[in-house]
Amino acid sequence: MQAFELSRAGDVAQAVRTAADMARQGVPLRFLAGGTTLVDLMKLDVERPSRVLDINRLPLAGIDALPDGGLRIGAMVRNADLAHHPLVASRYAVLSQALLSGASPQLRHMATTGGNLLQRTRCVYFRDVAMPCNKREPGSGCAAIGGFNRNLAVMGTSDACIASNPSDMNVALMALDAVIHIEGQGGARQVAIGDFFTLPGDTPQRETVLEPGDLITHVTLPPLPDGSRSLYLKLRDRASYEFALASAAVVVRMDGPRIASARFAMGGIGARPWRVPQAEAMLAGRAPEDAAFDAAARRVLQGARPQSENGFKVELARRCLVHALQAATSTDGRAVS
Known part of the structure; x- marks a missing residue:
């Protein structure tokens, strides 16, 4: 060091x-x-x-209900505190479940909301300074292309980088339409989470829209409509302390026997938490049937670029999202809130 x-x-x-x-x-x-x-x-x-x-002593560790029914989460809130907070567990179950599926209890008691938003990839070549990595050293190449890439992205990649975003929390925040609040040289600003993460393109070293000097201060979640149900499904090689091969954060609202609205994002498969609004729109007004879920999942995965070792992720992700949608819309309410 x-x-x-x-x-x-x-x-x-x-x-x-x-x-x-x-x-x-x-x-x-x-x-x-x-x-x-x-x-x-x-x-x-x-x-x-x-x-x-x-920055541990900055007053950024609060979790507060907002007048409109939403939630304000300070950047210094620890993952464990956020996962177990009554308002999160009751109103935003998908976020609580995502946090509890990540890392170990010890790490969850240290990791923060702001830090998790900026979590770096687990690509082995990024973490090995003896290997070429465009994310770590622009212009050096990407050893993962043609190398060990089983855990890496199949969506949103480029010829310069195929690293995946490793966070569980970010996938849930994407499905919840979170807003990131930032203090910078030009003052305060807010960025919708859908605009916060950048794709690698020719500049894989740049992962978010943050500028030098920017500090994330808090995250806000809009209120969910009455009757909304949510869950997080994570598929991985082992049951604990493991990163997702594919995951799905799902938020749905039913109108009688039909889906009034659906929002979902996927993890483990993308260079950023992966969300496709056009796929969500395909479910509005539809009955919760497997054929509809399958069509939406295939739309999410349209344009996938699997590598030499991670082609299985395309089918795994399709099944993951279909199963999550089935559970979220089921009449018995299993695993949803």
Whole structure:
């Protein structure tokens, strides 16, 4: 690990100002929250910041109900606290389930909402500085293409990068239409989660729309319509402490025997949490039948680009989404809230 200077932010404005100043000077700086990703990558020399700014004492750890029935989640809220919060468990079951399916209890007690939004890929070549990786070192190549790529993306990839987004939480937030609130050099702004993540294209080193000095302060969730039901289904190689091969976050509202609306996003298969609004629209007004679910799932996976070892993900993801939709619309209410 490279030597670095550690300091503590006094308030949000100071944190943003310090980060912006360092960016202008060309000095690498990283914010330290739970450290569950950053510290790992620093140990591997993937991340080599000269300065680390501890933001753990900033007042960003609240979970509050909003007047419209939505929810405000501070960037420093720990994953465990968020998963077990009564408002999350009762109103946004898909988010609670996604968080509880990720990592280990120890990590969930450290990892934060803001940090999880910025979780880096688990591609083995990204984490090995001896191997070429365009995400880590632009222009060096992508060793995963033609290499070990079983766990990597089949959607949204490019000739420069096929890394997958590893987060469970982000998939649920995508299905919930979360809004990311950011403080930066130009003041406060908010970004819909659908616009927050970027695809690799020719610039795989850029994963979000954040600019130097930007700090995520909180996330807001809109209220779900009465009668909404949600769930998170995760398929993986083992039952715990494992990343998704394919996952589905589903939010549906029934109108009698038909689907009034459906929102769903998929994890494990995309360069970003994968959502296709056109596929969701295919289910509006339809009866909850397997044929309709299958057609929507195939639309989600249209344009898939499997690699040498992960072609199975296309079929696995189709089955994952169909099963999640079946469970969410079932009359017995199993595994949904």
